Amino acid sequence: MSASPAAPSRATDNRTWAAAAIAQLHREAARSADTHLLHMQFAGFPGIDFYFKDEAAHPTGSLKHRLARSLFLYALCNGRLREGQTVVDASSGSTAISEAWFARLLGLRFIAVMPACTAPAKIDAVRALGGHCELTADGTCTQARARDIAAGGACFLDQFGLAERATDWRGNNNIAESILGQMAGEPHPQPAWIVCGVGTGGTSATIGRYLRYRGLESQLCVAEPSGSGFVQGWRSRDPRARATRPTLIEGIGRPGVEPGFVFDVVDTVIEVEDADSIAAAWWLEDLLGRRYGGSSGTNLVACLQLAAQMRVRGETGSIVTLLCDRGERYAQTLFDRDWLAAHGIDPNRAQARLASRLRTA
CATH class of the missing domain: 3.40.50.1100 (Rossmann fold)
Structure with missing residues (x-):
């Protein structure tokens, strides 16, 4: 007697979602x-x-549009980004704006850890795209704070740690x-x-x-x-x-x-x-x-x-x-x-x- 097929696992469900998210990013690149x-x-x-x-x-007003797309693809293809997961990164502004745009495209919550001295228009742009800005005092390591947030379950895109490898050179x-x-x-x-x-x-x-x-x-x-x-x-x-x-x-x-x-x-x-x-x-x-x-x-x-x-x-x-x-x-x-x-x-x-x-x- 043959065994009944196993129910889809959570990993399989996430892989299906990730494939759809990657396809969406590819379509966005083709449209740009x-x-x-x-x-x-x-x-x-x-x-x-x-x-x-x-x-x-x-579309997001800077060369960081390319980087943000690459970081999302890198996280998806490495299995680090899941459906419904919050995304976080440390940024002085332009990367955060682009990441907030892509997070909205994929239906994900985004947190930008930014120095409080960041140009106000950049902060406003992240917020306008649905992102949350956590502003840090002078002398605070924004990357360390982003890692702390990621420790609670968010996906850390880590632009400074992964930029040179996330892009297909x-x-x-x-x-x-x-x-x-x-x-x-x-x-x-x-x-x-x-x-x-x-x-x-x-x-x-x-x-x-x-x-x-x-x-x-x-x-x-x-x-x-x-x-x-x-x-x-x-x-x-x-x-x-x-x-x-x-x-x-x-x-x-x-x-x-x-x-x-x-x-x-x-x-x-x-x-x-x-x-x-x-x-x-x-x-x-x-x-x-x-x-x-x-x-x-x-x-x-x-x-x-x-x-x-x-x-x-x-x-x-x-x-x-x-x-x-x-x-x-x-x-x-x-x-x-x-x-x-x-x-x-x-x-x-x-x-x-x-x-x-x-x-x-």
Whole structure:
């Protein structure tokens, strides 16, 4: 006599739900058109083409849209995320906004552990997407607090611990593959430089690995606030390195070396003063007609420095960088003159310095 079939297990039920969730994420990716690659030329740099990858065009307004999707997929495919489970992560804002959006898409509750000094518009955006913001005091480790919440049963997405492995760096329309595909028909299809900042380390690791995987001669420059944890760690290859100064530029300039920092795929690092990053962000609004955040300004300053070096050597070619997130999120901080004055930043002086660099950098 044959045995009756066993009742579906809880694991089987969750696998069915996870398969449906993964399919939903794949459909979302297919619906999202690739972000634009904006082309610019400047009279002071003849023969050098500048390209700006507009990651702010994603549905959640930043390049972290790609990361958030990858983190959810990674959690689902590793069996760590279950139907009805709360999701938590530590974030200064842009990742949290993207994660809140994907959590809502999958019908999951989301908690963002954020520094209390996070730009108010970012906090409002997470809440508008149905997320809960737990704001921490200065000096509190947001990642430790997120782990504490996860100990109670939530799924910790862990952007800082998992970003460099959650993203498929060999392809799958990652940011590096997207850039090189869009550059294929340009006058200089292999960029001399690709420039990005470092938050979790996922973007720089993906780009650096992909360039080597494809056997390309393009080099990777990391643009960071002066004295950041990545800067100190890259120089010394010391995982215990700490930042020598704080920064006002959210999303990059981590105080210490994060697990996702892959130093050996980075060819050079350029340090940028906060005032210059902010001035460049203001200049981007004049140039492109919309606002972008401070990390986009940091990238631009590094691009101009690299272009100046190419000009001195008589080189031509292309430089590609990222427009990381929407500047409207910083209306009460980086684009507020009173806030800047309170932090000792004179935008007029910084902008004059940037204009001088454009002429003589």
